[in-house]
Amino acid sequence: MNFQFAQKAVVIQDGALLMVRKSAEDPHNPNRWELPGGRMKSHESIDEHLCREIWEEVGLKVAPGRPLSIWSWTMNGGSGAVTVVAVARACDVLDGTITEDNRDEDDYLAESEWVPLDAVLGRDVIPSQEHVLREIVAASLLGASR
Numbered sequence: 001m002n003f004q005f006a007q008k009a010v011v012i013q014d015g016a017l018l019m020v021r022k023s024a025e026d027p028h029n030p031n032r033w034e035l036p037g038g039r040m041k042s043h044e045s046i047d048e049h050l051c052r053e054i055w056e057e058v059g060l061k062v063a064p065g066r067p068l069s070i071w072s073w074t075m076n077g078g079s080g081a082v083t084v085v086a087v088a089r090a091c092d093v094l095d096g097t098i099t100e101d102n103r104d105e106d107d108y109l110a111e112s113e114w115v116p117l118d119a120v121l122g123r124d125v126i127p128s129q130e131h132v133l134r135e136i137v138a139a140s141l142l143g144a145s146r
Contacts, residue, residue: 002079006086007050008037008129010068010136011060011093016114017136018098019123020057026108028075033115033123035088035132038107050089058112059099065090069135073128088132117141 011018020036022029036057040049050064069088074081098112115123120137 002082004039004082004084006037006039006084007046007053007064008035008086008088008132009050009054009062009064009091010035010088011054011062011091012117012136012140013093013114016116017120017133017140018058018060018112019115019120020112021110022126023108023110029126031110031124032126034126034129036112037086037088039084050091054091055096056102056104057107057109059102060096061094062091063094065092068139069132071128071132086128088136 009018018036019033021033022031024030026032037050037053038057040046041052044052047064051062054060054062067087067089070086072083072085074083076082098114100109100112103109117137117140120133125133
């Protein structure tokens with residue numbers, strides 16, 4: 001079995017979560033929403049990896065923080081099944097504004113958006129991230145009410 005490692009960034013500002021929407025051309029989850037991030041390259045450290053992914057996908061420089069959730073899913077591709085193990089990490093924005101200028105074409109992203117926490121679960125999200133988003137929203141709303 002083939003394994004890959006991925007990270008997703010949990011960036012919350014002013015009661016909104018940063019999310020990206022896959023394009024209609026995405027071969028696995030067209031038009032669905034998710035957390036920004038992706039799979040690690042062999043030469044990267046864990047922090048370098050997440051910083052690169054966020055820079056490429058949304059144009060922000062971030063400081064990766066603590067892990068919030070871990071999960072896995074299986075993808076079928078041209079070379080057979082791949083199991084992806086992913087970690088969602090809290091991130092703080094250091095600099096930048098949201099832009100599409102750094103995106104790779106093979107990311108298949110259509111847009112980025114700050115989604116109000118109470119609207120996150122109403123989005124059509126990638127199924128493997130549903131439970132993660134529920135946990136993030138519940139923890140964030142609980143923390144906001146204290």
